[in-house]
Amino acid sequence: MRFRQTVVAITAACFLALGLQTTTASAGVIGTQDYLSAEARAGHLADINAAISRADVLAQLVSLGVDPANAVTRAAALSDAELAQVAQEMNNLPAGGDGFLAVIGIVFLVLMILELTGVTDIFKKF
Amino acid sequence: MLPISSRSSSRLVVAALSALVGATALSGCTNRLPALPEDPRRELTGVPFFPQTIHQCGPAALATVLGATGVTTTPEQLSPLVYIPGRRGSLQVEMLAAARSKGRLAFVLEPRFADLQAELAAGNPLLVLQDLGALGIRRWHFAVVVGFDPDQDVLILRSGTERRRLERREQFLHTWKAGEYWAAVLTRPDQPPATATGSSFIRALTATERYLATESISGGNAVALARWPADPLVLLANGNQAYAAGQLATAISRYRSLLAIEPTHLAGRNNLANALLDAGCPRQALAQAEQSASLLPADSPLAAAVNDTLAKARAADANASPSTCSAE
Numbered sequence: 536m537r538f539r540q541t542v543v544a545i546t547a548a549c550f551l552a553l554g555l556q557t558t559t560a561s562a563g564v565i566g567t568q569d570y571l572s573a574e575a576r577a578g579h580l581a582d583i584n585a586a587i588s589r590a591d592v593l594a595q596l597v598s599l600g601v602d603p604a605n606a607v608t609r610a611a612a613l614s615d616a617e618l619a620q621v622a623q624e625m626n627n628l629p630a631g632g633d634g635f636l637a638v639i640g641i642v643f644l645v646l647m648i649l650e651l652t653g654v655t656d657i658f659k660k661f
Numbered sequence: 662m663l664p665i666s667s668r669s670s671s672r673l674v675v676a677a678l679s680a681l682v683g684a685t686a687l688s689g690c691t692n693r694l695p696a697l698p699e700d701p702r703r704e705l706t707g708v709p710f711f712p713q714t715i716h717q718c719g720p721a722a723l724a725t726v727l728g729a730t731g732v733t734t735t736p737e738q739l740s741p742l743v744y745i746p747g748r749r750g751s752l753q754v755e756m757l758a759a760a761r762s763k764g765r766l767a768f769v770l771e772p773r774f775a776d777l778q779a780e781l782a783a784g785n786p787l788l789v790l791q792d793l794g795a796l797g798i799r800r801w802h803f804a805v806v807v808g809f810d811p812d813q814d815v816l817i818l819r820s821g822t823e824r825r826r827l828e829r830r831e832q833f834l835h836t837w838k839a840g841e842y843w844a845a846v847l848t849r850p851d852q853p854p855a856t857a858t859g860s861s862f863i864r865a866l867t868a869t870e871r872y873l874a875t876e877s878i879s880g881g882n883a884v885a886l887a888r889w890p891a892d893p894l895v896l897l898a899n900g901n902q903a904y905a906a907g908q909l910a911t912a913i914s915r916y917r918s919l920l921a922i923e924p925t926h927l928a929g930r931n932n933l934a935n936a937l938l939d940a941g942c943p944r945q946a947l948a949q950a951e952q953s954a955s956l957l958p959a960d961s962p963l964a965a966a967v968n969d970t971l972a973k974a975r976a977a978d979a980n981a982s983p984s985t986c987s988a989e
Contacts, residue, residue: 563935563970565928565963567867567898573928573962599747609742612758614868621754629840631790631803632716632750633821 575616588618595625694827695813704808704817705729708786710824711736718821719743719751722803723759725819726788726847732763750801753790757845764872765847766865766881768854772842774834776856781809783855785846786819792839801840850881859885859892867898878902893923900929904936912936927956931967934974942986943977950974 565573589610596606613621621628649655699706709728713721713736720736720743727734742759743751757767770776770787777787787806794800804826808817816833820826828836837843846854850873853862866873866881873881882902885895900915916933919926930953937946950971957967 563938563966563973564901564904564932565966567863567894567901568870569963569966570897570928571864571867596745599745601745602741605741608762609755609758612742612762613754614758617754617758621752625752626748628752628754629790629792629799629801630745630748630750630752631719631722631756631801632744632748633713633718633793633800633802 572615581615585615585618588615588622589613591622592618592625595622599625694815694829697810697813697815697817697827699825703810705781705784705786706807708805708807708819710819712822712824716749717744718803719756721821722788722805722819723751723756725805726786726845727760727763727765729786730765730847730849732765734763751803753843753845756788756803760845760847761869762872764850764869764877766850766862766869768846768848768857768861768865770844770846770856772844774830774842777806777844778809779855780844780846781806785848785854788845788847789818789837790840790843791833791836793836799839802836806844850877851884853884853888859889859895862889863892863894863898879906891918891922893919893926893929896922897926897929897932900932900936904932904939909936909940913940925956927953927961927963927967930956931963931970934970937986938970938974938977940986943974943981945986947971947974947978 592613593606593610596609597603601609610618646655707729709725711721711724711728717736717740720739723739723743724734724736727739739759742762743755745751745755757769760767770780780787789804789806791802791804792799793802802821804818804820806816806818809815809830810817814830816828816830818826818828818833846856848854850866850869857865862881862885866878866885870878879902882895882899885892886899889895896915896919900912900919903909903915904912913933913936916929916936919929920933923929930949934946934949934953937943937949950967950973953967954971957964961967
């Protein structure tokens with residue numbers, strides 16, 4: 536776990552550095568990408584926030600069991616707006632995964648309660 | 662009072678519970694659905710199918726929609742890009758990001774059933790987020806809508822382990838509502854979805870740019886210009902592309918079309934000034950650069966570029982030799 540946290544910290548630092556570097560405007564012309572990101576944000580503070588969100592998302596993905604190397608690619612693939620959303624809501628956003636086990640879990644729980652309260656005795660044999 | 666043995670009463674309880682749970686888990690199957698033979702007139706029969714393994718409906722649904730756009734991939738290959746073990750599922754934004762990384766444009770639709778129908782009619786299957794839970798327990802699920810039969814009012818989906826799942830519209834809308842009617846469509850860079858606007862298309866293209874070959878980007882820009890010739894963002898993107906390719910006359914023409922529609926477009930005017938400078942027209946360039954500098958709001962992230970252009974235009978104008986300008 537300590538190793539993972541170190542990896543995350545180092546990659547996060549790299550992202551911070553990268554995030555700040557990419558904002559240098561190329562001589563005179565405003566590219567479509569620059570135009571769109573300028574529209575969505577104002578100034579360097581937003582760049583720093585985006586870099587922090589990226590490091591945050593990266594760390595959260597790793598702590599949720601994503602392979603650190605994959606987590607780096609995945610955090611890099613998100614836009615600034617997506618990063619901000621995921622950084623804040625990682626544990627609340629819908630995660631499509633079918634949840635079939637949850638249903639089985641509920642069945643088990645209900646049977647367990649019935650067993651404990653003495654309504655049924657199906658687990659006696661085990 | 663009837664004598665009921667404790668054994669039979671416990672059986673009754675278990676039977677009732679099983680029935681309840683069965684109905685919950687298979688809530689989709691409780692309505693009797695019409696037999697609906699596969700028919701290319703109302704469903705996209707060519708969309709591939711990847712049956713999901715446990716919790717992996719995200720990668721399976723993503724492989725399905727990507728496959729429909731010609732990307733050869735499998736849920737196993739996509740799982741490292743979208744699956745989050747600690748959440749036992751995949752997030753919507755990561756599904757879209759993974760699609761972009763495979764060179765496909767991703768569009769989230771307006772939450773309207775009509776838009777879903779429009780995309781189906783255009784041949785685009787839809788990635789949807791459903792809540793298949795019950796009794797207040799959320800059970801998020803990704804599926805792919807491949808068809809709709811208006812006569813029977815039934816949708817056809819690739820879902821979970823079912824290649825051709827039928828759902829009544831009413832039932833589908835109920836499961837679709839919890840995720841705010843979220844639906845996404847993926848397309849090749851030169852095939853805008855039916856419901857796209859010029860602006861949404863250029864935004865999607867730009868967000869995917871780093872994964873695309875130059876020809877794919879220019880192909881997308883060309884298609885956008887043909888379909889939305891008066892959209893400011895489409896004109897800016899096409900002007901920028903022409904400028905980057907050294908096609909100054911085309912770039913100047915696109916920027917001028919843009920400014921005719923939106924005279925206060927800062928980036929358009931700034932870039933026109935740059936194109937005019939490169940075309941050997943410092944006087945005209947300076948006039949444009951002064952205008953864009955006067956449009957500049959305080960603290961604009963574009964200030965560096967605009968001021969840089971103005972400085973270059975002033976220097977060029979001061980050193981101007983007899984004009985070689987051919988742009989009027």
